[in-house]
Amino acid sequence: MTHAIEVRNLTFVYPDGTLALKGVDLVIDEGEFAAFIGQNGSGKTTLSKNIAGLLKPTEGEVLLFGRSTKEMRIRELATSVGYVFQNPDHQIFNMTVYDEIAFGPRNLLLSEDEVRERVEEAARIVGLKEEYMEESPFFLPKGLRQRVAIASILALRPKVIIVDEPTTGQDWKQSIEIMDFLKHLNGLGHTIIIVTHEMEIVARYAERTVVMAEGRKLLDGPTNKVFAEAETLRKAFVKPPQPTRAAHALSHYGLRPDVLSVDELVTEIIRLKASGAGDNYLAQRSLGGR
Ligand SMILES: Nc1ncnc2c1ncn2[C@@H]1O[C@H](COP(=O)(O)OP(=O)(O)OP(=O)(O)O)[C@@H](O)[C@H]1O
Ligand SMILES: [Mg+2]
Numbered sequence: 001m002t003h004a005i006e007v008r009n010l011t012f013v014y015p016d017g018t019l020a021l022k023g024v025d026l027v028i029d030e031g032e033f034a035a036f037i038g039q040n041g042s043g044k045t046t047l048s049k050n051i052a053g054l055l056k057p058t059e060g061e062v063l064l065f066g067r068s069t070k071e072m073r074i075r076e077l078a079t080s081v082g083y084v085f086q087n088p089d090h091q092i093f094n095m096t097v098y099d100e101i102a103f104g105p106r107n108l109l110l111s112e113d114e115v116r117e118r119v120e121e122a123a124r125i126v127g128l129k130e131e132y133m134e135e136s137p138f139f140l141p142k143g144l145r146q147r148v149a150i151a152s153i154l155a156l157r158p159k160v161i162i163v164d165e166p167t168t169g170q171d172w173k174q175s176i177e178i179m180d181f182l183k184h185l186n187g188l189g190h191t192i193i194i195v196t197h198e199m200e201i202v203a204r205y206a207e208r209t210v211v212m213a214e215g216r217k218l219l220d221g222p223t224n225k226v227f228a229e230a231e232t233l234r235k236a237f238v239k240p241p242q243p244t245r246a247a248h249a250l251s252h253y254g255l256r257p258d259v260l261s262v263d264e265l266v267t268e269i270i271r272l273k274a275s276g277a278g279d280n281y282l283a284q285r286s287l288g289g290r
Pocket of ligand 1: 014016018040041044045046047
């Protein structure tokens with residue numbers, strides 16, 4: 001089977017000699033929703049840009065739907081994978097929101113009617129109102145600039161969409177809005193990768209999590225299994241979401257360590273109590289002592 005993304009023994013060195021990725025192997029299939037996490041400087045952005053073809057491997061290779069990024073023309077790359085920059089201001093350069101979103105489709109040499117259709121569709125998906133279309137993107141608040149940046153990628157309708165830190169600078173409500181539409185796109189068949197430091201967001205949305213540390217892939221698997229690896233995560237300076245940490249702290253009382261949400265934590269505590277195993281805990285600790 002052809003994978004959406006296949007990273008083979010990828011090493012990447014920046015022109016100044018910084019060795020940012022060291023022999024990374026990674027396979028992501030079409031339709032997955034994955035998260036890249038890890039400490040600052042661990043290589044998440046460098047890996048993402050290599051997958052998007054914006055950087056080319058120093059050694060090894062990246063295959064998109066079976067084709068090496070080294071052989072792909074820009075147009076083929078742009079429709080296979082879209083990368084939304086960590087800082088939207090590194091991406092935005094047109095005078096109006098409309099032109100910004102239309103830039104990609106125009107480069108695909110679509111007719112102006114098709115371009116308009118794609119711009120309107122992308123703007124609708126990210127919730128950008130018509131009234132913003134003739135505004136300058138530079139003067140919009142950060143949250144809206146981020147939406148413009150995402151819309152300009154969506155307008156290319158890439159099969160894989162990578163969003164680098166989609167929720168930084170957004171409040172919780174905006175974060176949920178952005179993440180919900182990425183989930184919606186995932187439901188439409190797009191493969192989604194998010195790069196983030198927000199573990200609650202990872203727990204809520206990503207089925208799969210890849211942990212990077214010092215340019216290497218440290219862990220990779222279903223999100224609940226990855227967060228259950230408390231020891232390894234500590235070494236990578238990654239703090240699992242709060243409900244998971246609570247479950248870890250209570251694991252010697254029999255709580256499963258792969259809990260992701262408060263709901264799951266409560267269910268586990270109830271299960272434990274019903275089984276009788278929790279009674280000791282309750283007797284020894286807080287609740288019984290008062
Ligand atoms: N343009 C560049 N030139 C030289 N070195 C770079 C460049 N960009 C990143 N690096 C270095 O490459 C390594 C990996 O950086 P990268 O930006 O991929 O990490 P990251 O995991 O995305 O970090 P963050 O969470 O801070 O965004 C770091 O040592 C970083 O300093
Ligand atoms: Mg980064």
